[in-house]
Amino acid sequence: MIEGVLLDYGGTIDTNGLHWGSVLWKSYQKYDVPVDRETFSKAYSYGERALAIHPIIQPGHTFLDTLQLKVEQQFQFLKDNGFKVEDAFIEMIAADCNHFAKTTVAQAAPILKELSELFPLVLVSNFYGNINSVLSDFGIDRYFNAVVESAVVGVRKPNPAIYQLGVDALQLPAEACVVIGDSYSKDIIPAKETGCKTIWLNVQGWEETDTKAPSVADLEINNFTMVIGGINGLNGH
Template structure:
């Protein structure tokens, strides 16, 4: 029987399964940033590493701030690699993606309310030290008993230890917990390593290869976060 939930954030709640690289790539197209997919992919990876390594994100920053900082790093990388791009697109892309996230989170709120009414939930996220400000700005912080954030605890997915910290925060055994996330390698595989159950929001990864057929037999797959509350009952 499931007694607690460990829930991913980015790519799960805020995009309903779309990898953020997809969302940003589409926004690049909408705003006529003329780079190819490979160049964007390299810039995206650079931006992710930059925000993880540099003390750019502050605890009070909301998601719009994170997007702006991340996009500046991406654009700097592209310009340094010879791409002629207009930096004024940064704010337009940040605003577009921030609005997309707010719209998606609004749709997720009834699901979070239903889940939290029946289970304690712990957020487990690779983030930059400001996830609580982001969750508060989106109006969903109160749904979580606790938050385990990589920049705070010093452990990042896919290390299963970050999910073990979530299990410990719930005060349960791993087998009594279900992990819900959009990445097979960062959410589902660590969950199964610990002995947790897993629900994979499998919509559109970027470079996530997924798991073996045998492993997937032990995972419930969904394509809409709204289905989460009903499929948890399949573990009974």
């Protein structure tokens, strides 16, 4: 029986299964930023590495701040590689993507509220040290009993140790916990290695390898609204 829930944040709660690379690329296209997808993908990866290595994002930064800093890093990569991109696009893309995230989180909030009334919830996220500010800004911080954030605990997915920290926070056996996440490689596989049940929000990846091997997820869904029904199914209800 499932007694506790571990939730991913980015790509799960804030985009309903879309990878953030896909969300940002769509905004680049919307504003006709003159780069191709392959180049954008390199800029995206560069930006993620920069934010992971350097203390660019501070604990008090909102998600809009985060997006602006993220896109600034991407644009720096593009400029360094000879692309002529206008800085005015940075604020436009950040605002566009923040609106998308805010809207998606608002749609997820009733599900989180209902989940929190049924189970203790722990957030397990690869994030930049400001996830609590983001949760507060979006009005969903109250639904989580604890937060395990990679920049704070010093462990990143796909290391199963970060999910073990989540299990420890729930004070439950791993087999009584379910992990819900959008990334097969960063959520589902390490969660299974930890001994948890898993629900894979399988919507749209970005650069993850499609191995064609059978999924080890206990359940696959294609919309965050399906999570409560999914948990009930795992519990035989």
